[in-house]
Amino acid sequence: xxxxxxxxxxxxxxxxxxxxxxxxxFQNALEKARNGERLSVDDGIELLTTGTxxxxxxxxxxxxxxxxxxxxxxxxxxxxxxFVTNLNNNVSTACxxxxxxxxxxxxxxxxxxxxxxxxxxxxxxxxxxRRAVERALDRGISEVCSVSGLHPAFALxxxxxxxxxxxxxxxxxxxxxxxxxxxxxxxxxxEQIRAMSIDGVHVHSMTPEEAYHARRGTDWSYEEVYGRxxxxxxxxAPGTAxxxxxxxxxxxxxxxxxxxxxxxxxxxxxxxxGLDVTATIMYGHxxxxxxxxxxxxxxxxxxxxxxxxxxxxxxxxxxxxxxLYRHGIVDGGPTDAEDExxxxxxRLYLDNIxxxxxSWVKYGNEKGLKLLNCGANDFMGTILSEEITKRxxxxxxxxxxxxxYVEMIDSIGRPxxxxxxxxxxxxxxxxxxxxxxxxxxxxxxxxxxxGSDHRSVGDSGDPTAADD
Numbered sequence: 001x002x003x004x005x006x007x008x009x010x011x012x013x014x015x016x017x018x019x020x021x022x023x024x025x026f027q028n029a030l031e032k033a034r035n036g037e038r039l040s041v042d043d044g045i046e047l048l049t050t051g052t053x054x055x056x057x058x059x060x061x062x063x064x065x066x067x068x069x070x071x072x073x074x075x076x077x078x079x080x081x082x083f084v085t086n087l088n089n090n091v092s093t094a095c096x097x098x099x100x101x102x103x104x105x106x107x108x109x110x111x112x113x114x115x116x117x118x119x120x121x122x123x124x125x126x127x128x129x130r131r132a133v134e135r136a137l138d139r140g141i142s143e144v145c146s147v148s149g150l151h152p153a154f155a156l157x158x159x160x161x162x163x164x165x166x167x168x169x170x171x172x173x174x175x176x177x178x179x180x181x182x183x184x185x186x187x188x189x190x191e192q193i194r195a196m197s198i199d200g201v202h203v204h205s206m207t208p209e210e211a212y213h214a215r216r217g218t219d220w221s222y223e224e225v226y227g228r229x230x231x232x233x234x235x236x237a238p239g240t241a242x243x244x245x246x247x248x249x250x251x252x253x254x255x256x257x258x259x260x261x262x263x264x265x266x267x268x269x270x271x272x273x274g275l276d277v278t279a280t281i282m283y284g285h286x287x288x289x290x291x292x293x294x295x296x297x298x299x300x301x302x303x304x305x306x307x308x309x310x311x312x313x314x315x316x317x318x319x320x321x322x323x324l325y326r327h328g329i330v331d332g333g334p335t336d337a338e339d340e341x342x343x344x345x346x347r348l349y350l351d352n353i354x355x356x357x358x359s360w361v362k363y364g365n366e367k368g369l370k371l372l373n374c375g376a377n378d379f380m381g382t383i384l385s386e387e388i389t390k391r392x393x394x395x396x397x398x399x400x401x402x403x404x405y406v407e408m409i410d411s412i413g414r415p416x417x418x419x420x421x422x423x424x425x426x427x428x429x430x431x432x433x434x435x436x437x438x439x440x441x442x443x444x445x446x447x448x449x450x451g452s453d454h455r456s457v458g459d460s461g462d463p464t465a466a467d468d
Contacts, residue, residue: 015248016248016249016291018246018290018291020288021290022042022045022046022052024040024042024045024046025051026046026047026050026061028043028046029042029043029044030047030064033047033072036072038351039351041290041293041294044293044296044297044348044349045289045290045293047065047341047348048289048292048345050341057335057338057341062337065348066344069343069345069348070375072347072348072375073347073356073376076347077377078377079414079415080414080416080417080428081372081378081412081417082423082426083381083382083400083417083418083419084143084381085140085141085143085381085402085418085438085444085449086142086143086145086204086381086382086384087133087136087139087383088144088146088383088384089124089132089133089136089145090147090148091123091124091146091148091151091192092111092122092149092151092154093121093122093123093148093149094107094111094121094149094151094152094182095149095150095151096108096256097150097209097257108149111123111151111182111183112177112183113181113183123183123186125184125185125186125187126186126191126195127195129146129192129195129196130195130196130198133198133201137198137199137441137443138443139438139449140438140441140443140444140445140449141438141441141444142201142202142421142438142440142442143201143202143203143204143420143421144203144205145204145205145238145381145383146192146196147210147238148186150175150213151182151186152171152175152176153179153186154186154213154214155176155188155189156188156189156214156215156229157188157190157228160188160214160215160218161178163217164216167217174216175213176217189206189210190228190229192205193205193233193234196233197234199442199443201441201442202421202422203233203235204235204236204238204421205229205234206226206234206270207237208222208239208241208242208258208263208266208267208270209241209257209263210241211225211226211237211266211269212262222265222266222269222270222272222273223269223270223272223273224269226269227274229273230273230275234275236277236278236310236421236422237267237270237275237276237278238277238278238280239267239277239309239313240282241257241258241263242263242281243257243281243282244281244287244291245260245263245294245298245299246294248291249286249287249291252286252329253285253286264298267279267302267306268302268305270308271306271307275308277310278310278311278313279302279309279311279312279313279353280312280313280314280315281296281299281313281315281342281346282317283315283334283338283342284316284334284338284339285324285330285333286324286329286330293349296345296346296350297349299350299353300349300351300353303350304352307352309353310355310422310423311355311356311378312350312355312357314339314346314357315359316333316334316339316359316362316363317330317333317334318362336367339367339371340370343356343375343376344374347375354377355377355378355423356376356377356378357376357380358372358376358378358380359380360379361383365408368380369409369412372414378419379408382399382401382405382449383399401436401448401449402429402437402448402449403435403436403437403448406429415429418439420440427439427440435448436448
């Protein structure tokens with residue numbers, strides 16, 4: 001048994017049906033990868049573990065895998081390193097799902113008007129969201145990304161709210177309480193999407209988990225839900241909430257969350273409604289290498305059937321402030337070598353997805369740049385306000401400017417390219433033409449996103465609220 005996380009405190013291999021054992025050899029799997037052949041699950045496990053015939057990750061074999069992945073990246077998408085100028089606008093931290101890997105949420109009852117005591121959470125009204133997007137548009141963003149907790153007062157629209165309120169015990173039966181119960185109402189999903197959809201900015205929102213929340217208590221299909229959101233201004237859907245698409249892992253880390261099949265059904269519904277989607281994996285907690293490859297296999301199959309996935313995003317588990325770590329279920333997150341191999345296998349296994357992202361939020365600048373030489377070609381976005389990873393213990397900041405992107409990407413000898421969310425619009429940045437600013441957003445004119453003192457962003461810490 002090779003993978004160091006095949007066994008974690010309290011979750012040994014005996015509790016998992018899927019373990020990293022194969023009848024394949026590392027050498028044969030590597031040769032298939034070099035030849036560009038479609039990899040099997042066993043091939044993927046061999047490459048991700050650098051061979052199940054050896055203990056731990058073999059450094060020499062690891063470099064061979066990374067080399068093949070980087071070559072595949074160059075052949076498929078070239079040397080450009082892309083990024084998007086975007087804003088994260090997360091509507092609410094109120095959530096009752098109780099995922100053990102998450103420290104973003106706050107128990108929803110704490111937001112109720114009669115609750116006594118303080119909490120660190122927030123809820124934004126549609127008007128709040130609109131103001132945040134307005135400010136960020138003046139900074140030059142082309143995308144607003146919104147991923148939120150499952151606030152019990154959230155409904156898809158007023159029709160949905162009426163359906164939920166008709167239940168005898170809506171709080172227990174469909175996790176619903178009316179807006180009047182809370183200090184601040186998030187409105188409806190349709191109202192939030194409309195509020196953020198300004199001047200043609202790309203709205204990237206509504207994960208499968210949120211779409212499930214937006215249809216709870218009804219017989220509406222995911223295609224219907226996403227169709228109504230598209231009509232309100234939604235342009236694409238993030239494939240987060242995937243975590244690991246293997247039930248025995250989901251049972252351990254997020255038993256209250258939608259199933260793997262439900263996640264896939266939601267993604268299919270989004271694509272059927274005419275939306276692009278992304279896909280993710282959140283790895284480095286209780287799962288083993290077999291689970292990771294099985295996850296990639298399900299994503300690859302989804303892409304074979306729909307063709308709607310524009311990018312794949314490996315998300316390295318940030319453990320410090322999470323219940324999994326506090327309860328002693330895990331003793332840390334993935335190693336550097338695991339991160340490198342996860343990026344590499346994402347490139348090699350997902351032969352039908354062009355764009356693989358390296359996240360500076362998860363990896364930091366230095367490692368994030370290194371992973372661009374392990375198979376990744378995209379370096380995420382400016383973000384302007386990051387909360388989810390920060391609350392889990394992330395320490396790499398909340399935003400990057402276009403100038404910082406140019407400097408970082410140029411340092412590894414690759415051309416920096418500003419892109420749209422869907423990758424269909426690209427602008428290669430001339431590194432000899434300073435200052436650097438965004439050009440793709442509806443109000444972008446090439447001006448820098450911040451002045452020279454942009455690190456001092458105001459008492460709120462929100463750069464979208466700061467004046468230059």
